Amino acid sequence: MKVRQAVVMVGGKGTRLLPLTETRPKIILPVADRPCLWYLLRSLAYGGIEEVILACGYKSELMRRTIGDGSDLGIDIQYSYEDEPMGTGGAMKLVEDRLDDTFVAANGDVFVSMDVSAEIRTHQETGAAVTIALTPVDNPCEFGIARVDDDNRISEFKEKPKPEEVFSNLINAGVYVLQKDVLSEVPEHTFYDFSKDLVPKLMSEGRRIQGHTVDGIWMDVGRPRDLLRANLAIAEAEYGDRDWKAPGCAIEGPFYLGHGASAHGSRLTDTVILDSASVRNSTLDRALVMSGCEVHGAEIVNSILGEGCRIGKGAKVSNSVLADGTVVKAGEVLDEGRSV
Numbered sequence: 254m255k256v257r258q259a260v261v262m263v264g265g266k267g268t269r270l271l272p273l274t275e276t277r278p279k280i281i282l283p284v285a286d287r288p289c290l291w292y293l294l295r296s297l298a299y300g301g302i303e304e305v306i307l308a309c310g311y312k313s314e315l316m317r318r319t320i321g322d323g324s325d326l327g328i329d330i331q332y333s334y335e336d337e338p339m340g341t342g343g344a345m346k347l348v349e350d351r352l353d354d355t356f357v358a359a360n361g362d363v364f365v366s367m368d369v370s371a372e373i374r375t376h377q378e379t380g381a382a383v384t385i386a387l388t389p390v391d392n393p394c395e396f397g398i399a400r401v402d403d404d405n406r407i408s409e410f411k412e413k414p415k416p417e418e419v420f421s422n423l424i425n426a427g428v429y430v431l432q433k434d435v436l437s438e439v440p441e442h443t444f445y446d447f448s449k450d451l452v453p454k455l456m457s458e459g460r461r462i463q464g465h466t467v468d469g470i471w472m473d474v475g476r477p478r479d480l481l482r483a484n485l486a487i488a489e490a491e492y493g494d495r496d497w498k499a500p501g502c503a504i505e506g507p508f509y510l511g512h513g514a515s516a517h518g519s520r521l522t523d524t525v526i527l528d529s530a531s532v533r534n535s536t537l538d539r540a541l542v543m544s545g546c547e548v549h550g551a552e553i554v555n556s557i558l559g560e561g562c563r564i565g566k567g568a569k570v571s572n573s574v575l576a577d578g579t580v581v582k583a584g585e586v587l588d589e590g591r592s593v
Contacts, residue, residue, distance in 0.1 A: 256373045256430065257303040258353050262344045263290065263316065263361035269475050272576035273559055280361045281319045282480055283543060285487045286511045286528050288319055289474055291326075292487070293365045293428075296469070298326040300369025302357060306331045308344035342436075342445035349436050358447070360427030364483040366490075367469030369428065376430035379406070381463035382455055383435060385448075386428040388467040395473070396424035397448045399464055407462040412449040423464070426471050435460070477557050477574045477593045481541045484509065484525040511544065535564075539593070543577075551581070555593045 267279025274282070281288040297305060305328055309316060313334055323330035333348050345358060355376070357369060367386070376384035385407065387399055393414070398421045400409035410425075411418060425448055438454055439445050456462055470490065472483050488507035497510050501518040510516055511528035522538040530546040540553040543560045550566035556573045564570060565583035573589040581587055 254355065254377075255301065256353070256355050256357060256377075257301065259297050259302045259305045259357035259359065260308060260345055260348060260352070261290070261293065261297075261305055261359045261361045262308045262341050267362065267475070270477060270480065270574075273477070273480075273557065273574060276577055277319075278313075278316050279474065281316055282474070283527055284364065284480075284483050285492070285509050285525065286544075289364055289480075289483065290320060290361050292470075293359060293361065293363070294320075294323065294326055294328065294330075296365055296367050296369050297357065297359075298323075298328045300357070300373060302328060302369065304329045304331065306333055306348050306351065307361070308333045308347065338444065340444045340450075341447035342439045342451045343443060345447065346436055346439040346441065346445065349433070352433050352436075354433050356431065356433065358429045358431060362474065363427045364470070364472040364474045364479075364486075365426070365428060365467075366487075367428065367467050367471060371468060372428065372465045373430050375405075375463060375465040379404075379463045380461065381406075381430075382432050382460040383452065384430040384463040384465050385452070386426040386467050386471075387423045387464045388426045388471045389422045390424050391422070393419055393422050393424050397452075399423050399425065401464045405464040405466075407456070407464045410448075410452055410456065410462070412446075423466075426467050428467075477591060481525075481539065481557060481593060484541050485523055485539075488525055514544075557593060 263280045267274040270279050280290040372386055397412040399407045400421050402408050474480050474483055485507040488509035492509050499516040502516050503520045506523040509525040513529040514526045516532045518534045519532050520536045524537045524540045526542045527544045529544050530542045532548045534550045535548050537553045539555045541557040545561040546558045548564045551564040552569040554571045556570050558575050559577040561578045562575050563580045567584040568581045569586045571588040572591050573587055
């Protein structure tokens with residue numbers, strides 16, 4: 254049976270990404286001139302999903318204007334609004350009566366470009382109640398971790414373990430395929446977490462929880478360094494062979510230049526410059542320059558510039574995340590000490 258529906262939870266505020274999220278929800282922060290969420294939506298569309306319900310919270314109207322109706326991807330995007338945060342399980346419960354017997358669910362606050370159809374096949378072939386996309390990471394303590402049997406059935410699951418409790422480097426990647434009937438376990442009008450509350454309950458009842466290893470790109474985008482890393486990953490994966498028009502520039506590593514953006518006479522290492530930004534006679538190393546910025550005769554290192562920033566001649570910005578519209582005067586040195 255074809256799986257045609259998905260629910261994506263996009264209600265988070267993204268406080269670790271401040272000040273960038275003062276003016277926008279984190280799922281519309283840019284990755285190579287597209288909202289971060291767009292790549293997950295593209296994966297769902299490629300996987301055969303026709304209808305996506307976005308479970309919204311923080312700055313939902315801005316998100317709706319940015320994401321639109323899905324017509325650019327050939328999908329129908331519907332919106333569900335929470336009056337107050339309900340958790341990932343609670344968000345699904347709110348739209349339970351709109352769902353098919355089998356559907357996809359995903360956390361919108363991760364950066365994903367993967368083969369969703371392969372996860373759907375795994376779910377159908379194993380007869381699982383829930384299938385969870387898994388991916389290996391170096392530091393699993395910030396995530397839910399899973400132990401799997403030889404057939405990838407999940408035999409143990411623990412949310413955000415302490416270092417001494419870690420038994421696996423496979424973590425919950427936040428993309429699920431599930432049977433609608435599991436939502437009967439979720440209480441009405443209650444904050445309820447899908448992975449922390451529902452998955453252990455289902456496992457205790459003997460329901461099959463299946464693992465599926467992600468084939469593609471997966472990244473948490475909870476911190477500024479993750480947002481920069483996602484931009485560089487797409488720059489390399491999808492634009493790595495492009496011959497960019499950047500006169501007089503020495504380019505090393507992943508690079509992206511957005512629509513209407515320009516770069517002249519600069520040294521650019523691991524750099525993404527988004528639409529309508531201008532970089533001249535500058536040195537950038539591990540930098541994300543968002544739309545409308547002007548960087549002229551400056552040095553940017555391990556930093557993200559929000560929209561419309563102005564960086565003056567001789568200025569140096571290091572280890573910083575600048576709010577939209579920040580002005581750094583000529584000759585000024587700025588180092589916030591942030592991990593970017």
